[in-house]
Amino acid sequence: MSVITKAAFDAGMSTFVFVFYRQAAGSVLMLPLALILERKNAWSMPFAWLLKLFLCALIGNTLSLSLYNVSLKFTSATVAAAAGNSMPVVTFCLALLLRMEMVKLRSASGIAKITGVALCLAGVFAIAFYSGPALSPVNHHRAFATHASGSSHANASSKTTWIEGTFLMLLANAAWSLSIVWQAVLLKELPNRMVVATALCVFSTVQSFFVAVAAERDFSRWQLRLDVSLLAIFYAGFVVAGVSYYLQAWCVEMTGPVFFAVWTPLCFVLTIFCSSFFLGEIVHLGSWWPLQRAVG
Numbered sequence: 001m002s003v004i005t006k007a008a009f010d011a012g013m014s015t016f017v018f019v020f021y022r023q024a025a026g027s028v029l030m031l032p033l034a035l036i037l038e039r040k041n042a043w044s045m046p047f048a049w050l051l052k053l054f055l056c057a058l059i060g061n062t063l064s065l066s067l068y069n070v071s072l073k074f075t076s077a078t079v080a081a082a083a084g085n086s087m088p089v090v091t092f093c094l095a096l097l098l099r100m101e102m103v104k105l106r107s108a109s110g111i112a113k114i115t116g117v118a119l120c121l122a123g124v125f126a127i128a129f130y131s132g133p134a135l136s137p138v139n140h141h142r143a144f145a146t147h148a149s150g151s152s153h154a155n156a157s158s159k160t161t162w163i164e165g166t167f168l169m170l171l172a173n174a175a176w177s178l179s180i181v182w183q184a185v186l187l188k189e190l191p192n193r194m195v196v197a198t199a200l201c202v203f204s205t206v207q208s209f210f211v212a213v214a215a216e217r218d219f220s221r222w223q224l225r226l227d228v229s230l231l232a233i234f235y236a237g238f239v240v241a242g243v244s245y246y247l248q249a250w251c252v253e254m255t256g257p258v259f260f261a262v263w264t265p266l267c268f269v270l271t272i273f274c275s276s277f278f279l280g281e282i283v284h285l286g287s288w289w290p291l292q293r294a295v296g
Helices: 002-010 015-037 039-043 047-074 077-083 086-097 108-129 149-157 159-189 193-215 228-255 257-261 266-278 285-295
Strands: none
Touching: 002 015, 002 047, 002 228, 015 039, 015 047, 015 193, 015 228, 047 159, 047 193, 077 159, 086 108, 086 159, 086 257, 159 193, 159 228, 159 257, 193 228, 228 257
16 A cells, blocks of 8 residues: 555645545445445444544544655655554554553563564664665666656655654554554444444544645645546555455454554565565665564
8 A cells, every 4th residue: 555655645646635535435335335234233323432433533544544644755655664563562552551462571472572562663763763775676667657756755865854754654653553452442342343444434534524625725636637646546445445444343353453463564575575666666775674573
């Protein structure tokens, strides 16, 4: 998702408008299914549950995605995936505070958990403060050629902008981690994955619309074009916001928030290749050190 979203932003797509369109596309897919399959459960939810779902969507979808997309403009798809190493750390700490996860420091499993947290944090700080020498891109001919690519790479090369973008990405991942832990609690109260996933997507669509209207007053930026931006909206909307939201709810309900979060660093492995191949992004040596820690 980071690769095609970055390509859309390089093509001039507004970050806040993109969040609204992708959430709206996901709602178009999920809402009819929820009304058909879970009609009785959808209309019988008390106001307290709706309020909890609204707040969970505000933190985990609207806030997290807005911060994520702004930081993606400042950095690169590779950095976005690398910063995802922070998600298992935050999720683990929150689950520990809520007693959803246990750590026995003298056991092998406890030592492994603490070591994994330390390695994830080391990888995040490495990608933020150390870029290292540039490596040759896998593909010199970009699949997603855009006019704004030059300025994007100039922004990514600025050290201050790079660090600011990374920490915005960390805040986005922290918000997402909080929502995943909260989602695990909600699924115990309301064990209906389809209703929860659909409600989060629909509430986020409404919230992101008002955010986009406030942030993007130039309505020419709302116009959809037949380029990579439209492809990114369909992919992020139908596949990510639609299908993956349901799968995320299923995984969190079945295995807990920590198990779901520990798999996110593997996205870095695919992203670091795809961003170089499709976007022609310059991968730095500093990116490979967090990659080794993530896989390890």
